[in-house]
Amino acid sequence: MGGHFADNLLEAIEQKGAPVCVGLDPVFERLPAELRRGDDRQARAAAIREFCLAVLEAVAPIVPAVKPQSACFEVYRQEGVAAYFDVVRSARRLGLLVVGDVKRGDIGSTAEAYAAGHLAGPEAPDAVTVSGYLGADGIRPFVDVCRREGKGLFVLVRTSNPSAGQVQDFAGPEGGRLYEHMARLVAEAGAGEGLLGRRGYSCVGAVVGATWPREARRLREIMPRQLFLVPGYGAQGATAADCAAAFKPDGTGALVNASRSVIYAFQQDRRSGTDWTDAVRQAAEDFARDLSQALGC
């Protein structure tokens, strides 16, 4: 795609009309029965691949981006990893931006290897998620790929899970929290030369859970140039109104993700009797509408 990740994402959001992302977290046991043929690693990897490709076809006209969850593929080892990159390639071919949810975090040459394997080149995702626990050493190699190839990065700042606060709320000397400290590091990492796009957003973004709107408002102040990847809508309990805290007043600045509430929509009672891909498409439409109404766009 070229260009700058943040510009590309903002443009795709405007084109589709909603800042939403569908998370691809395929779990074999939850797939439609017709896809569950065979039970060994190869068959399971083939099934989650087929499932994701069908989901991509269903949601591509509706959403700007998808977020494949690497763990769900890695559980099937090499066959799963092959499926993951097939899904990434198909998504890009359908014009979707792809955020690889890998949450890698390492240092030096190891981080370089992760950046090379998961972010660099036309066959890799447009952006990935990374952990910042190891400090700037762990983020720099990814930032280098972003600068060189117009790709993007979302650093874990405040995650959506119940125990997130155990570590991320660790309080500093003047009552400041670790997640605020991490946010400042992310803002700094994203401010280097060649990292800002035409629209003022950096290619270095942050993961900020929708389940914590108060924290999101605070983080929006600390990171004015960061795009937020916002998990937690739907199955994890956050509403579109909760998500609004991650956005700027002009309605830009965040991408809200929903995974299970969309891709497993065919298991919801109110959609029973619907073809499974139709149920997924309807759920993606409902998700996009819900967000754009809450944001008033």
Add this chain to the structure above:
Amino acid sequence: MGGHFADNLLEAIEQKGAPVCVGLDPVFERLPAELRRGDDRQARAAAIREFCLAVLEAVAPIVPAVKPQSACFEVYRQEGVAAYFDVVRSARRLGLLVVGDVKRGDIGSTAEAYAAGHLAGPEAPDAVTVSGYLGADGIRPFVDVCRREGKGLFVLVRTSNPSAGQVQDFAGPEGGRLYEHMARLVAEAGAGEGLLGRRGYSCVGAVVGATWPREARRLREIMPRQLFLVPGYGAQGATAADCAAAFKPDGTGALVNASRSVIYAFQQDRRSGTDWTDAVRQAAEDFARDLSQALGC
């Protein structure tokens, strides 16, 4: 192997006479010329596989454990992942304990998928490294596998890299540091029912860099039941005396890792003219001797 990871590791250390681990961080460009045949992804994955299998044969009589670095394999996608699991399998067949350096960190069902793919079952490593930034949610699924299968876990507490302090030294209200807070979470996660081995160590350990001996001494107090995986010796600059801070007075409690200084020993001037696998074996012997002398065992 069965049993309990900490018991197995302590026994293997006693058998081999030194608490050392060889890190397998294969980088294609640094391999002996004779292994660098072809240049595409398949050829590179085959080369790092062949290199690691030869290193395993050379070091198996000397060291109790090896630590393959997942990133170095993942850079070659499915071919690399297949090579990684071949290396894990071969290492276990040679009687080595295997610590998969994957540093995964996620939550709920995603963390379950990582634990299933990277730690569960006879074909996976005996232990893995994980990130604790997401709190207890991110560690629990790995702990469940440890309890059920006698496997182990090393949670990142204080890493060996230069910028580690940017995040991990974040100071709390009474001057306590984030890494101490993380250490308390790790001690708590490792204290549950069925997690302690016969020798009093938990299957939940910690990564504590050798480059920070002062911090290591403090962490040894906070985590009396944790085994420490200690990176930073050799190429990263820490000496055997620095590493000693991670051990208890009885000489148990830690496993020191060296990667580049051992596996690329054939590139050192003082070993030129030696067959490359002989150079690796000699470097592993020197490493083991250096550590056991420093610890007085």
